[in-house]
Amino acid sequence: MSEQIVAERAGNDVDELCRTHLPLVHFEVRAIGARLPGHVFTDDLVSAGMAALAMAARSFDASLGVPFGRYAVRRIRGALLDELRSADWATRSLRSKVRRRDAVHDALAASLGRRPSPAEVAGELGCSVAELERLDADLHASVVLRLDVITDVSGGGGAADAILPSTDATPEMVLMARERQAYLRDAIEALPQRLATVVRGCFFEDRPMRELADELGVTESRISQMRAEALRLLRDGMNSQLDPEMLPGGAGVAAGVGGGAPTGAVARRKAAYYAQIAARSSYRDRLSMPTADEAAAAASMIG
Structure with a gap:
């Protein structure tokens, strides 16, 4: 048998393997495409998968006893991942x-x-x-x-x-950001003094918990508990002003917000806290307050 005939037969075998197993490429592209954002163009993935299928058909050795489909799938998946990595900036x-x-x-x-x-x-x-x-x-x-x-x-x-x-940022987004930050500022100022100290120390002054624990005369684990308690209060305090329906128990939990007088000592304390937040600044003051980014930009210009 001449070398030309052997080469033609080998080429026919490669073509047959590619035609028979072409659905593997589309299956793997669909499987990986379901987890990708919409901007990823799947035609590029199909091209990479087909090239991998052709390479697998050329290098396949049937004497090893491994089915071609299993061998090709590994090569196709690897090519798809390489294509995604190359497109990721x-x-x-x-x-x-x-x-x-x-x-x-x-x-x-x-x-x-x-x-x-x-x-x-x-x-x-x-x-x-x-x-x-x-x-x-x-x-x-x-x-x-x-x-x-x-x-x-x-x-x-x-x-x-x-x-x-x-x-x-659109003008609407800027105003919403100003209002949220103003309510956050008011909610922190309305916290009990020890909780406010923990919040400012952890999030604004970047102080270690050991230092805060020594200052307040408690353990580090207690500081962690106070931090969690303060975050819950801040979350509920901001929700009481921005979206009372998100409060535990609904809008009626906050005094003067769609419900009657709160009952129970804890509920009364929370209602008083929400009232302090509402009274600390006016609507005009909140919308005129610059966001953190605006304040930083102004400071850099002045400096």
């Missing part, structure tokens, strides 16, 4: 922060029985809401979109700007 540290953010978000949602607010997620992570928003902005900035897809969908470059992620 996000750094490992950014991906790690996003995974931690998502894990905290899911844990809070499970414990609270609702979608947690950005302030709650930021509090659990030990960062500010502004830092959490910057994390989202950095993640959006790492997204790479195909220009031909943008052109096909939008019909032109001008409309494509509406598809690309924007990190600019």
Whole structure:
């Protein structure tokens, strides 16, 4: 048998393996595509999978006793992951922060029985809401979109700007951020003195728990308990002003917010705390208060 005939037969075997097992590529692309964001273009994944299938068919050795389908699937999956990594502009540290953010978000949602607010997620992570928003902005900035897809969908470059992620805050978002931060400031000032000291020490002054424990004459575990208690109060205090329906027991828990007079010593103390928050600043004062980012920008300009 001549070498040309052997080569032609080998080529026919490769073509037959590729045609027979082509559905493997589409199956693996669908399986991995179900867990991907919408901006990922699956045609690129299909191309990478087909190339991997062809490479597997050329290098397959039937004498090893391994079925070709099992061998090809491993090569296809590896090629799909390599294609995704090559298209990902996000750094490992950014991906790690996003995974931690998502894990905290899911844990809070499970414990609270609702979608947690950005302030709650930021509090659990030990960062500010502004830092959490910057994390989202950095993640959006790492997204790479195909220009031909943008052109096909939008019909032109001008409309494509509406598809690309924007990190600019709208006037409505700025006002909402000012109001949330103003209520947070008022809620901290209305806390009992020892709890306020723990909150300021942990989140604003970056003081270690041992130092706070020595100052207040308690143990570190007690500081941790006080921190958790203060965060619960802050969460309920802000909800009493921004969304009373999210309070435990509904809107009627807060005095003067859709319900009668609270009963029980704990309920009365909470109602008094909510009333202090409401009375600390006016609506105009809250909306005129600069956000943390605005204050930092103004300070840098003055400096």
